[in-house]
Amino acid sequence: MAAMSRTAPAASGAVREQQGSVLVAGGRGARLLQVTGLLMVAVLAGVFWWLIRHEGVRPTAHPVPEQERSEQSQGPLTDGEFEYTAVMEPARTSACVPHSYGEIHDWFDEHSCESLARGLYTTTSDTGDRALVSVSVVTMPTHDEATELYDMAYNDGTGNVSDLARERVDELPTNAPKVSQGQYKSKIVGSRVTIVEANFFGGVEDADLLTRIAGDARRLSEVLG
Numbered sequence: 001m002a003a004m005s006r007t008a009p010a011a012s013g014a015v016r017e018q019q020g021s022v023l024v025a026g027g028r029g030a031r032l033l034q035v036t037g038l039l040m041v042a043v044l045a046g047v048f049w050w051l052i053r054h055e056g057v058r059p060t061a062h063p064v065p066e067q068e069r070s071e072q073s074q075g076p077l078t079d080g081e082f083e084y085t086a087v088m089e090p091a092r093t094s095a096c097v098p099h100s101y102g103e104i105h106d107w108f109d110e111h112s113c114e115s116l117a118r119g120l121y122t123t124t125s126d127t128g129d130r131a132l133v134s135v136s137v138v139t140m141p142t143h144d145e146a147t148e149l150y151d152m153a154y155n156d157g158t159g160n161v162s163d164l165a166r167e168r169v170d171e172l173p174t175n176a177p178k179v180s181q182g183q184y185k186s187k188i189v190g191s192r193v194t195i196v197e198a199n200f201f202g203g204v205e206d207a208d209l210l211t212r213i214a215g216d217a218r219r220l221s222e223v224l225g
Helices: 027-054 066-073 103-109 143-154 207-224
Strands: 016-019 022-025 090-092 115-124 130-139 183-189 194-199
Touching: 016 090, 103 143, 115 207, 130 143, 130 207, 143 183, 183 207, 194 207
Parallel strands: none
Antiparallel strands: 016 022, 090 115, 115 130, 130 194, 183 194
16 A cells, blocks of 8 residues: 655645644634634633732731730830830820919910810839839920920929929828839920929838839830820
8 A cells, every 4th residue: 555645635624733832723714723822812811910900919928026016016115125014094185284283383374375284193013112103294385395394393492383293182092102202204395395203102212213214204205296
């Protein structure tokens, strides 16, 4: 039997020819197959482009290291030398006259404050000494008035803003110290004056430690806003 030629033509309508790497059938069925293939390619290209636009542009999520998450979660109560716990909810008002005494009370009669925010906290040192800490933030209309208040409150015998330990003594334990008899620290930023008073429970005498606590507690003005 004669060997079949690899180039011998097949029956009409059944010719297949190779174009590149794609085999395409001849005749009307081949044209239909070509059209269908082109439509499928167009649909797939459209889907692929949609995925690129809507899925491919999403930013890659990078997990935050545990230490960084811990640092981000820290607030003014815990991110300094000492950690503080609120004794009661902060008190906020726009009237300073009823919450002050001495010369400062009289001064507020002529220089109205914009706001007064006060908080009361406790902290315990590494040596186990516990302190009560009062923080008051006074906002004045101008920096000049804030400076005048800052200077006046710094001097002894001029009165002060009433701390919450003074006004709400009935809500505190009987052994709570009088913060006005302890350590005083203050700061001024713009038209805001922060006043801190701190004292130890149990009659502890450590002036250096109490000074550090009062100085550190000035950052609690961030809590009071």
